[in-house]
Amino acid sequence: MTGLSFKGYRDPALSRLKELGISVWADVVLKTTHGTFEGIVLPRSETEDEFHIVLKLKSGYNVGVRADSVTEARQVGHKEAIYKIPESEFPTDPSRPDVSLFGTGGTIASRLDYRTGAVIPAFTPGELYGAVPELADICNLKTEKLFGVFSENMGPEQYVVTAKAVAAEIEKGVKGIVIGHGTDTLHHTASILSFMLQDLPVPVVLVGSQRSSDRPSSDAALNLRNAVKTAAECDIAEVMVCMFGPTSDQYALLHRGTRVRKMHSSYRSTFRTIGDIPLAMVSQENGFHHLRDDYNRRRDDTRLKLNTAFEEKVSIVYYYPNMKPDIIEALVDNGYKGIVIAGTGLGHVNKPLYPALAKCRDAGVAVYMTVQTLWGYVHMRVYETGRDMIKLGVVEAENMLPEVAYMKLCWVLGQTTEPGEVRELMLNPIAGEITDREPPNGYLVYQGGVPEVEEFISRTLR
Amino acid sequence: MTGLSFKGYRDPALSRLKELGISVWADVVLKTTHGTFEGIVLPRSETEDEFHIVLKLKSGYNVGVRADSVTEARQVGHKEAIYKIPESEFPTDPSRPDVSLFGTGGTIASRLDYRTGAVIPAFTPGELYGAVPELADICNLKTEKLFGVFSENMGPEQYVVTAKAVAAEIEKGVKGIVIGHGTDTLHHTASILSFMLQDLPVPVVLVGSQRSSDRPSSDAALNLRNAVKTAAECDIAEVMVCMFGPTSDQYALLHRGTRVRKMHSSYRSTFRTIGDIPLAMVSQENGFHHLRDDYNRRRDDTRLKLNTAFEEKVSIVYYYPNMKPDIIEALVDNGYKGIVIAGTGLGHVNKPLYPALAKCRDAGVAVYMTVQTLWGYVHMRVYETGRDMIKLGVVEAENMLPEVAYMKLCWVLGQTTEPGEVRELMLNPIAGEITDREPPNGYLVYQGGVPEVEEFISRTLR
Numbered sequence: 001m002t003g004l005s006f007k008g009y010r011d012p013a014l015s016r017l018k019e020l021g022i023s024v025w026a027d028v029v030l031k032t033t034h035g036t037f038e039g040i041v042l043p044r045s046e047t048e049d050e051f052h053i054v055l056k057l058k059s060g061y062n063v064g065v066r067a068d069s070v071t072e073a074r075q076v077g078h079k080e081a082i083y084k085i086p087e088s089e090f091p092t093d094p095s096r097p098d099v100s101l102f103g104t105g106g107t108i109a110s111r112l113d114y115r116t117g118a119v120i121p122a123f124t125p126g127e128l129y130g131a132v133p134e135l136a137d138i139c140n141l142k143t144e145k146l147f148g149v150f151s152e153n154m155g156p157e158q159y160v161v162t163a164k165a166v167a168a169e170i171e172k173g174v175k176g177i178v179i180g181h182g183t184d185t186l187h188h189t190a191s192i193l194s195f196m197l198q199d200l201p202v203p204v205v206l207v208g209s210q211r212s213s214d215r216p217s218s219d220a221a222l223n224l225r226n227a228v229k230t231a232a233e234c235d236i237a238e239v240m241v242c243m244f245g246p247t248s249d250q251y252a253l254l255h256r257g258t259r260v261r262k263m264h265s266s267y268r269s270t271f272r273t274i275g276d277i278p279l280a281m282v283s284q285e286n287g288f289h290h291l292r293d294d295y296n297r298r299r300d301d302t303r304l305k306l307n308t309a310f311e312e313k314v315s316i317v318y319y320y321p322n323m324k325p326d327i328i329e330a331l332v333d334n335g336y337k338g339i340v341i342a343g344t345g346l347g348h349v350n351k352p353l354y355p356a357l358a359k360c361r362d363a364g365v366a367v368y369m370t371v372q373t374l375w376g377y378v379h380m381r382v383y384e385t386g387r388d389m390i391k392l393g394v395v396e397a398e399n400m401l402p403e404v405a406y407m408k409l410c411w412v413l414g415q416t417t418e419p420g421e422v423r424e425l426m427l428n429p430i431a432g433e434i435t436d437r438e439p440p441n442g443y444l445v446y447q448g449g450v451p452e453v454e455e456f457i458s459r460t461l462r
Numbered sequence: 463m464t465g466l467s468f469k470g471y472r473d474p475a476l477s478r479l480k481e482l483g484i485s486v487w488a489d490v491v492l493k494t495t496h497g498t499f500e501g502i503v504l505p506r507s508e509t510e511d512e513f514h515i516v517l518k519l520k521s522g523y524n525v526g527v528r529a530d531s532v533t534e535a536r537q538v539g540h541k542e543a544i545y546k547i548p549e550s551e552f553p554t555d556p557s558r559p560d561v562s563l564f565g566t567g568g569t570i571a572s573r574l575d576y577r578t579g580a581v582i583p584a585f586t587p588g589e590l591y592g593a594v595p596e597l598a599d600i601c602n603l604k605t606e607k608l609f610g611v612f613s614e615n616m617g618p619e620q621y622v623v624t625a626k627a628v629a630a631e632i633e634k635g636v637k638g639i640v641i642g643h644g645t646d647t648l649h650h651t652a653s654i655l656s657f658m659l660q661d662l663p664v665p666v667v668l669v670g671s672q673r674s675s676d677r678p679s680s681d682a683a684l685n686l687r688n689a690v691k692t693a694a695e696c697d698i699a700e701v702m703v704c705m706f707g708p709t710s711d712q713y714a715l716l717h718r719g720t721r722v723r724k725m726h727s728s729y730r731s732t733f734r735t736i737g738d739i740p741l742a743m744v745s746q747e748n749g750f751h752h753l754r755d756d757y758n759r760r761r762d763d764t765r766l767k768l769n770t771a772f773e774e775k776v777s778i779v780y781y782y783p784n785m786k787p788d789i790i791e792a793l794v795d796n797g798y799k800g801i802v803i804a805g806t807g808l809g810h811v812n813k814p815l816y817p818a819l820a821k822c823r824d825a826g827v828a829v830y831m832t833v834q835t836l837w838g839y840v841h842m843r844v845y846e847t848g849r850d851m852i853k854l855g856v857v858e859a860e861n862m863l864p865e866v867a868y869m870k871l872c873w874v875l876g877q878t879t880e881p882g883e884v885r886e887l888m889l890n891p892i893a894g895e896i897t898d899r900e901p902p903n904g905y906l907v908y909q910g911g912v913p914e915v916e917e918f919i920s921r922t923l924r
Contacts, residue, residue: 010849050843089899144631151807152806153813155812156784179590182807184806185783189783190644261833262835264835265807265839265841266839266841267838267905270835315782315789316780318864321651322617322618322774327793330788330792331789334792344647347647347727348612348646350617351615371727373726375726375729376727376729377727377728379727383513383612385614386614387472443904
């Protein structure tokens with residue numbers, strides 16, 4: 001890297017750097033309202049704030065100096081760091097299981113360069129070995145970057161590529177699959193893969209991180225280790241999400257791909273099983289602690305069912321009071337073939353929408369009702385208004401989560417538009433997306449099962 | 463009531479009654495595949511199932527007989543029950559506070575007629591006294607039915623009528639207000655009333671029930687008693703929701719009107735404070751247990767601010783992967799003035815929507831971002847994609863819940879459409895709808911504070 005660089009800086013810090021006439025890799029003396037600092041200006045990462053200039057001090061420590069507190073800067077040199085992850089080869093051991101890791105975008109893991117404080121994304125087996133050497137104790141790792149998109153930009157194109165790549169690897173005989181994924185829509189991808197990839201012989205584990213690996217509180221390496229361990233060793237051959245446990249970093253939870261949802265925009269324990277309990281807990285030290293036994297078992301063969309059907313003209317309508325029929329009417333006019341409503345209570349919308357629902361029925365648009373309470377079942381037969389909607393062709397989607405019903409309807413309408421067949425496919429659970437009952441400990445937070453959870457709970461109550 | 467009645471029966475039980483030639487109030491002998499039953503056919507309520515015929519046996523007990531198990535029916539008489547709630551006058555005591563209760567639809571409480579098993583809705587003070595006599599120990603009660611709509615049909619017309627009625631009663635000097643409301647959109651009404659009714663001198667308490675009063679597990683009377691006690695005695699002068707506590711029927715929780723959401727379609731403990739902790743617990747025996755002290759205190763005067771502004775052309779767009787721009791474009795074309803997006807993660811939507819967001823900006827449509835994780839804050843400055851959206855005029859709505867941001871945007875756009883003023887009003891918290899931080903026990907479930915909660919938690923962990 002040559003010339004002036006301001007890598008990672010944004011306003012107001014960026015403007016202040018320019019005013020002061022300094023840039024990344026400059027060795028500077030900064031006078032500030034809080035004292036004088038000498039060090040090298042470091043590049044910043046995308047996720048950091050826009051107010052600080054970060055210096056690598058002589059001591060080796062990094063310090064963030066508020067840009068608006070700097071009164072004077074004097075450059076004494078330039079010390080550009082050139083860094084590279086050591087290309088150690090990922091050790092192969094024929095006694096360990098083969099695991100394939102697919103990248104879809106975002107950082108799977110990274111390595112902190114302690115000299116410069118910069119973060120180096122790691123992806124190849126050699127780089128991952130450098131960043132998280134414990135992986136080599138678990139498996140023989142192969143990695144492949146499928147594409148690089150932000151999680152919110154994932155869509156059917158990526159789902160189909162991913163499902164096919166997973167199927168091909170499994171047919172080649174790997175013992176498990178890990179998919180690195182941004183957390184925003186990780187649960188959406190988990191649910192569509194649960195429908196596209198059926199009767200799996202090995203685990204397919206989606207994993208992400210809520211805090212990037214350059215932060216001390218990062219969950220990236222831990223989640224990755226737990227996901228790789230699950231892919232290599234776990235006997236649950238389903239599409240799962242492996243993420244940070246709710247109460248401690250001593251374990252991760254394995255969530256069924258169709259019952260999991262992101263529930264906090266920033267916490268590490270963001271993924272939660274909704275209306276059910278997770279499949280298992282996993283930790284490096286204690287292995288797997290199963291929380292239930294109704295799961296698809298690992299097999300020795302390499303067969304699976306792959307069905308990548310997907311109809312794009314499907315929408316979620318999230319009901320709110322005073323909603324007007326124009327929104328649903330516009331969907332019909334624009335050729336939508338399926339609508340998942342997230343209704344209030346047991347699955348209700350207001351009366352002014354009924355003519356729009358009749359229009360859906362007449363146009364052959366499949367309309368499925370879910371609940372925006374997220375927990376609990378749709379039950380439209382309790383009140384007369386609900387029964388009116390059933391007459392208008394609205395189908396109760398039981399306890400499918402709205403986003404799961406959306407993904408399933410896309411998948412089903414990709415195969416048939418005959419209403420009876422759509423209904424048959426929609427209401428017949430394939431991967432736990434509909435369950436007979438909600439366990440009492442399936443509401444709001446799953447707790448219990450292992451000593452550390454009990455301990456945490458009793459501690460938080462003091 | 464004369465002639466044939468099938469009150470409350472639906473198919474298949476309804477058809478079976480007709481086939482058998484019997485109706486409500488018939489004294490019958492029913493032969494079934496499980497034995498013979500003699501009794502009076504009782505009317506059923508709207509919320510009961512459609513498969514059973516209910517008989518009042520000679521013993522006084524009611525029994526439900528599956529309609530399809532009846533092989534033969536013989537009518538031996540007709541014993542129509544004429545019932546009426548005893549018109550006992552609600553006792554008035556000048557030493558007790560005056561409370562006004564408004565009905566908006568649905569059943570506030572009811573009285574079970576033990577002779578017939580029928581449910582009699584109670585609403586006048588005299589009837590409520592008959593149904594829940596303990597109310598007379600708390601206050602002098604006045605009731606007024608404002609209208610009768612299902613909760614999902616509530617809208618601005620009802621909000622304005624309710625807000626004005628509440629304001630008028632408070633100005634007359636009552637010590638507290640209770641509003642009976644269906645649970646589906648109770649939290650929506652609580653949030654709009656939090657904006658329409660400001661600087662309250664007394665509590666305004668919304669209450670409902672998840673199980674109708676003819677069921678043994680009903681929460682109706684308990685919730686009503688706790689709500690009336692809160693209106694009469696509590697020192698928190700805010701719009702609140704008073705509903706069944708999460709872990710035991712020994713107490714109810716008081717939720718701030720802008721931070722509460724229905725989270726289970728059927729459980730009694732459905733209302734939860736999100737991203738924060740509730741205001742207080744209330745029980746008849748122990749009174750109020752405050753969980754925080756940052757609330758608006760009860761005053762002796764009768765002044766308040768009433769502002770019933772409401773713009774109807776506002777929508778919630780709930781993002782899902784592969785969303786197409788046509789949905790937002792249709793809103794702009796249909797003259798919508800405000801859109802609340804529930805985005806993924808920290809507040810994201812996919813890139814194909816950016817042109818539609820530009821169209822919103824150019825048309826002067828106010829677009830506010832919330833998170834569909836429900837917990838946590840919007841933070842669009844972390845990734846470049848979020849910063850792009852900020853440039854497109856999308857405003858971060860902090861930690862406002864999507865439905866609260868919707869109600870507030872309706873209220874704000876009813877007052878001004880000037881973008882700077884809208885932003886100023888939207889981002890300036892009026893009633894706790896935006897908070898500086900989320901307490902650690904504000905995520906997923908609020909627990910703790912009283913011995914019975916701790917006890918319950920430890921019990922569930924065994």
